Amino acid sequence: QKEVEQDPGPLSVPEGAIVSLNCTYSNSAFQYFMWYRQYSRKGPELLMYTYSSGNKEDGRFTAQVDKSSKYISLFIRDSQPSDSATYLCAMSGTGRRALTFGSGTRLQVQP
Amino acid sequence: DTGVSQNPRHKITKRGQNVTFRCDPISEHNRLYWYRQTLGQGPEFLTYFQNEAQLEKSRLLSDRFSAERPKGSFSTLEIQRTEQGDSAMYLCASSSGEGGEQYFGPGTRLTVT
Numbered sequence: 042q043k044e045v046e047q048d049p050g051p052l053s054v055p056e057g058a059i060v061s062l063n064c065t066y067s068n069s070a071f072q073y074f075m076w077y078r079q080y081s082r083k084g085p086e087l088l089m090y091t092y093s094s095g096n097k098e099d100g101r102f103t104a105q106v107d108k109s110s111k112y113i114s115l116f117i118r119d120s121q122p123s124d125s126a127t128y129l130c131a132m133s134g135t136g137r138r139a140l141t142f143g144s145g146t147r148l149q150v151q152p
Numbered sequence: 153d154t155g156v157s158q159n160p161r162h163k164i165t166k167r168g169q170n171v172t173f174r175c176d177p178i179s180e181h182n183r184l185y186w187y188r189q190t191l192g193q194g195p196e197f198l199t200y201f202q203n204e205a206q207l208e209k210s211r212l213l214s215d216r217f218s219a220e221r222p223k224g225s226f227s228t229l230e231i232q233r234t235e236q237g238d239s240a241m242y243l244c245a246s247s248s249g250e251g252g253e254q255y256f257g258p259g260t261r262l263t264v265t
Binding site: 045047049075077082083084085086087090129131137138139140141142143144145 | 156158183185187192193194195196197200207208210241243245247253254255256257258259261
């Protein structure tokens with residue numbers, strides 16, 4: 042079983058919809074949680090960064106971390122066709138700097 | 153542009169040849185990471201530098217792989233005697249501080265024929 046599980050999708054939604062992306066993890070040592078967006082054949086782009094539990098909002102994006110359930114989420118409001126990409130969750134623990142990634146969820150926003 | 157840069161962007165090589173990739177991190181970042189990503193998967197950690205010191209290596213980093221970061225600036229990743237299973241996207245990232253956000257470069261796509 043992988044340390045970080047993520048539904049690969051694809052997830053197809055109409056333009057303007059609210060998108061919910063999720064990851065579960067098994068390692069209770071994870072403290073830092075990130076969401077990256079990756080377009081085809083490009084490098085991952087950092088969207089959200091959260092330390093420990095709680096919510097963080099940035100524009101149309103909201104990240105939530107529930108450490109008690111080992112569950113993290115990314116919400117995208119008013120989704121746009123330009124949001125069509127693969128979304129990767131990533132996490133790391135104190136004292137270990139390497140990121141452990143999920144396999145990514147492919148999102149398609151239909152105009 | 154002050155982001156992470158990687159060269160070359162694409163490399164096609166024959167099995168058995170050696171290849172070398174370069175990464176230039178964000179200038180004020182002292183931490184540099186290499187990852188490998190295959191199709192449909194998330195990036196997998198290969199190795200990590202703090203300044204010029206290589207502090208961690210994944211078991212994925214076989215003896216054919218070597219990485220350096222002379223003077224704590226740019227880094228190189230060399231693969232000797234390439235195999236078809238080495239075909240992947242090689243990603244470099246940099247960060248500053250403990251738990252700092254990692255910023256990725258565009259990657260080098262390696263194809264071994």
